[in-house]
Amino acid sequence: MATMTMIQALRSAMDIMLERDENVVLYGQDVGYFGGVFRCTEGLQARHGRTRVFDAPLSESGIVGTAIGMAAYGLRPVVEIQFADYFYPASDQIMSEAARLRHRSAGDFTAPMVIRMPCGGGIYGGQTHSQSPEALFTHVCGLRTVMPSNPYDAKGLLIAAIESDDPVIFLEPKRLYNGPFDGHHDRPVTPWSKHPMSDVPEGYYRVPLGVPxxxxxxxxxxxxxxxxxxxxxxxxxxxxxxxxxxxxxxxxxxxxxxxxxxxxxxxxxxxxxxxxxxxxxxxxxxxxxxxxxxxxxxxxxxxxxxxxxxxxxxxxxxxxxxxxxxxxxxxxxxxxx
Incomplete structure (x- = not known):
């Protein structure tokens, strides 16, 4: 066991899956060299190379659209939408393509892909960096929608999501990125704040999807x-x-x-x-x-x-x-x- 924040737990999950499965690739805006706006992917490009962890243009529809093609081809892309508020340009790709691919192809194709999105408020991010759009995804047949509350679950759920043969919307509450809190904060919890960590296994484990x-x-x-x-x-x-x-x-x-x-x-x-x-x-x-x-x-x-x-x-x-x-x-x- 190791003490980890949610950011560290998510990074550990992606690191493990990049190591275990050569078909896993990570990309999105600033997720490569920079390590993501919240540093969830920090160090992964240096460890796994620029063909496995790389940056994408500022085009959410392009990020998700290429991920659907990769997933249909046999890869397991894990893409990041920098904030959940930004998913709307990619909504047609998510809801009309990724979610329906298994059904419309009668099972000939699947979309084993994960779309990670930081969600929720608490950092004074304003209207375009603070939304919680989870209900929109739960309405769409063919999508799995996940939102962890602690580092242990975050790591296990993300591993299970990457291994899923269906598209997974993986929502990450920004207020919890640096650890659980007592519920009484009266000020923003920024990505740079220090908060208690949780015990998380360092190796591979799964938390099954769909189980409360x-x-x-x-x-x-x-x-x-x-x-x-x-x-x-x-x-x-x-x-x-x-x-x-x-x-x-x-x-x-x-x-x-x-x-x-x-x-x-x-x-x-x-x-x-x-x-x-x-x-x-x-x-x-x-x-x-x-x-x-x-x-x-x-x-x-x-x-x-x-x-x-x-x-x-x-x-x-x-x-x-x-x-x-x-x-x-x-x-x-x-x-x-």
Whole structure:
């Protein structure tokens, strides 16, 4: 085991897969010599060469389009979109080509590729560097959508994503890049801040896609969440004193519904938390699923705690985020019903 930040864990995963599989290639804007804007790929070009880790022009559609061709040919490209906000020019390539390739070819071709995207706010990046677009990807059949909450899961999930024969959208919360936190930050967590690290195996291991994890066991209520909000929810549970079970989705879709439903049937109460805008967010899908699977076990209405229905508020982002206080208030409401 070694102590790693999420950045170091992601780099370790890519390093291992470049070593294990000659078909793996890494590229994107500044990911080669520079090591990426967040330094996730730092040193990998020097270690594996410029034909395996290289820079691409500032063209998201070109990056993803060439990755689809490489994947259909038999390579396993891992490409980086510098910020999740920048994926929109490549949306047709992702949603109309990569996601459909297996189906439209009747299984003759697959798209074993990973698209890494730093997502979410917390660094005062403004409207074009802070979005959480995960719900857009979960709506598209044929894509796998992943968002880890800690370095251990980040490494294992990325290895599993690279080995997947389907295209994977791998979303990386920027607030967690330098380690988990206690959920109470009132200032940006920059890529250069120092935060606690996590124990991560140095070698190869997988965290299976599609399997949620119980972050905290509990009996009184269930919190369904993912990414940065796992840690904020944990702070809220501690603040509220309510014995809530926190489930970290890890993979948003496809997702094993039964562990989520089993928890909600056990507790009878459910709070769903995500950083993205509330309306049309992935929390709405989770609420519908829990209503379908757990209706006769629910003791109170399902609560959602999310970002505002507004363009990303640069100057007010720390008010925009679900806070421990907002989540604790939702937990108290479901307990009072």
């Amino acid at each position: 994890a119980i972050h905290r066991p509990g009996q009184a209520a269930t919190v369904l969440t993912y990414g940065t909000m796992v840690h904020v929810a944990a702070a809220a549970v501690a603040e509220s004193g309510i014995d809530a079970e926190i489930i970290d989705l890890r993979t948003l879709w496809p997702l094993d519904i039964e562990p989520l439903a089993a928890s909600v049937r056990k507790t009878g109460r459910c709070v769903i938390v995500h950083e993205a805008t509330r309306t049309g967010g992935f929390g709405a899908e989770l609420a519908a699923l829990m209503q379908e699977h757990c209706f006769y076990s629910l003791e109170s209405p399902i609560e959602r705690v999310a970002g505002w229905d507004t363009p990303y508020p640069h100057a007010q982002e720390w008010a925009y985020f679900p806070s421990p206080a907002r989540i604790a208030a939702a937990l108290r409401r479901v307990m009072e019903e």
